[in-house]
Amino acid sequence: MTPLPSPDPQAGAAVKAADRAHVFHSWSAQELIDPLAVAGAEGSYFWDYDGNRYLDFASGLVFTNIGYQHPKVVAAIQEQAGHLATFAPAFAVEARSEAARLIAERTPGDLDKIFFTNGGAEAVENAIRMARVHTGRPKVLSAYRSYHGGTTTAINVTGDPRRWANDSGAAGAVHFWTPFLYRSPFYSADEAEECARALEHLESTVRFEGPGTIAAVILETIPGTAGIMPPPPGYLAGVREICDRHGIVFILDEVMAGFGRTGKWFATEHFDVVPDLLTFAKGVNSGYVPLGGVAISGAIAETFAKRPFPGGLTYSGHPLACAAAVATIEVMAEEGTVEHAARIGESVLGPGLRELAERHPSVGEVRGMGAFWALELVRDRETREPLVPYNAKGEENAPMAAFAAECRKNGLWPFVNMNRTHAVPPCNVSEAEAEQGLAALDAALATADEHTTAA
Numbered sequence: 231m232t233p234l235p236s237p238d239p240q241a242g243a244a245v246k247a248a249d250r251a252h253v254f255h256s257w258s259a260q261e262l263i264d265p266l267a268v269a270g271a272e273g274s275y276f277w278d279y280d281g282n283r284y285l286d287f288a289s290g291l292v293f294t295n296i297g298y299q300h301p302k303v304v305a306a307i308q309e310q311a312g313h314l315a316t317f318a319p320a321f322a323v324e325a326r327s328e329a330a331r332l333i334a335e336r337t338p339g340d341l342d343k344i345f346f347t348n349g350g351a352e353a354v355e356n357a358i359r360m361a362r363v364h365t366g367r368p369k370v371l372s373a374y375r376s377y378h379g380g381t382t383t384a385i386n387v388t389g390d391p392r393r394w395a396n397d398s399g400a401a402g403a404v405h406f407w408t409p410f411l412y413r414s415p416f417y418s419a420d421e422a423e424e425c426a427r428a429l430e431h432l433e434s435t436v437r438f439e440g441p442g443t444i445a446a447v448i449l450e451t452i453p454g455t456a457g458i459m460p461p462p463p464g465y466l467a468g469v470r471e472i473c474d475r476h477g478i479v480f481i482l483d484e485v486m487a488g489f490g491r492t493g494k495w496f497a498t499e500h501f502d503v504v505p506d507l508l509t510f511a512k513g514v515n516s517g518y519v520p521l522g523g524v525a526i527s528g529a530i531a532e533t534f535a536k537r538p539f540p541g542g543l544t545y546s547g548h549p550l551a552c553a554a555a556v557a558t559i560e561v562m563a564e565e566g567t568v569e570h571a572a573r574i575g576e577s578v579l580g581p582g583l584r585e586l587a588e589r590h591p592s593v594g595e596v597r598g599m600g601a602f603w604a605l606e607l608v609r610d611r612e613t614r615e616p617l618v619p620y621n622a623k624g625e626e627n628a629p630m631a632a633f634a635a636e637c638r639k640n641g642l643w644p645f646v647n648m649n650r651t652h653a654v655p656p657c658n659v660s661e662a663e664a665e666q667g668l669a670a671l672d673a674a675l676a677t678a679d680e681h682t683t684a685a
């Protein structure tokens with residue numbers, strides 16, 4: 231590990247003061263947040279100006295799939311900047327066409343055309359637009375347990391409480407329940423029953439909304455922010471069948487689950503299902519330069535063969551972002567990052583997290599695969615009462631805040647959301663780093679255990 235630069239608290243204080251004076255942060259009450267001043271990052275770690283190094287078990291916001299400052303990706307960005315730092319979208323540019331080719335080679339089925347965006351929400355916006363024009367229908371069905379992005383249409387189809395303040399009552403966003411056996415909305419006894427009931431529920435939702443009014447069903451292949459809930463076997467194939475029967479476009483959102491995160495290039499490969507549109511972002515270039523996109527099936531691409539696609543972005547397929555994507559995909563292929571993620575999930579993270587669950591009464595369930603895991607924290611394993619209530623704020627959220635603080639004290643930067651912590655390190659996290667993360671979680675879970683009935 232590279233030695234840390236000497237601490238420089240004064241520089242950190244200056245960065246923080248300018249931030250507090252002028253930066254308006256996402257999803258935050260501006261005076262109630264206390265952002266850490268970050269001095270640098272490398273691989274699975276970042277550090278502050280006071281000499282503290284953190285193992286990033288959040289991968290930023292689940293995007294540094296190959297870690298920070300990979301030298302080959304940094305060099306590719308520098309090389310592209312020196313050669314052609316920018317160019318308008320309606321031109322054929324090497325970095326852009328090469329990125330599209332490499333992505334299309336990896337997406338399943340005939341998802342062979344790539345529309346580039348600057349991130350995940352724009353990918354979702356444009357996938358929905360494609361589905362609406364393709365079908366001539368207005369509505370979009372999506373899951374309550376979902377997050378699809380912060381822009382207007384993307385937040386309307388999102389189920390996460392961040393939708394509430396943003397809900398314009400936009401025509402056409404209809405939510406439904408997806409399978410989640412641990413907190414089954416269908417009172418199911420087992421996975422097969424959960425799958426069957428969830429499909430019946432979707433079929434009824436489609437019938438009662440009117441199949442002829444529904445452009446698309448959008449789902450995260452494995453819901454991420456909502457709790458990393460791999461769907462039961464057969465569910466996505468069942469959704470595919472319902473969509474086909476009613477002429478509905480099936481969109482899979484792989485902004486978080488794509489590009490190696492689950493131990494496959496795309497999570498849908500685990501389920502052998504090909505959507506009509508697949509959205510991606512984050513891991514496509516490990517987040518080094520903003521990039522997202524939609525991979526488009528032959529049939530939908532055909533809709534726009536002779537008629538214009540009514541959408542576009544100044545920076546669609548930005549050369550710096552695409553050069554970073556080309557380098558990232560090449561690095562992942564050369565280094566076997568996707569296979570590594572699968573292995574680290576099977577041999578270290580999965581067994582390690584399950585072992586923590588055995589010893590810590592606050593762990594209600596462990597779910598995931600690859601470098602994509604969630605621990606559901608509870609007050610009582612029998613009743614499954616969450617450690618904090620849904621969407622808890624302030625004092626109500628204190629047990630989770632204390633858990634996160636304890637992780638940071640132990641050198642681990644956790645991903646926490648509601649009553650869960652997600653173990654989502656870079657896909658190339660080493661075995662030793664993964665073990666370090668598990669040890670830090672072990673120590674922090676002791677604070678969560680204090681709130682359980684077993685304590």
Ligand code: PMP
Pocket residue numbers: 291348349350351352354377378379380450454455483484485486487511512522
């Ligand atoms: N879809 C999913 C599944 C996501 O996880 C996210 C971001 N967490 C988005 C869309 C939105 O992406 P962005 O923040 O890049 O707009």
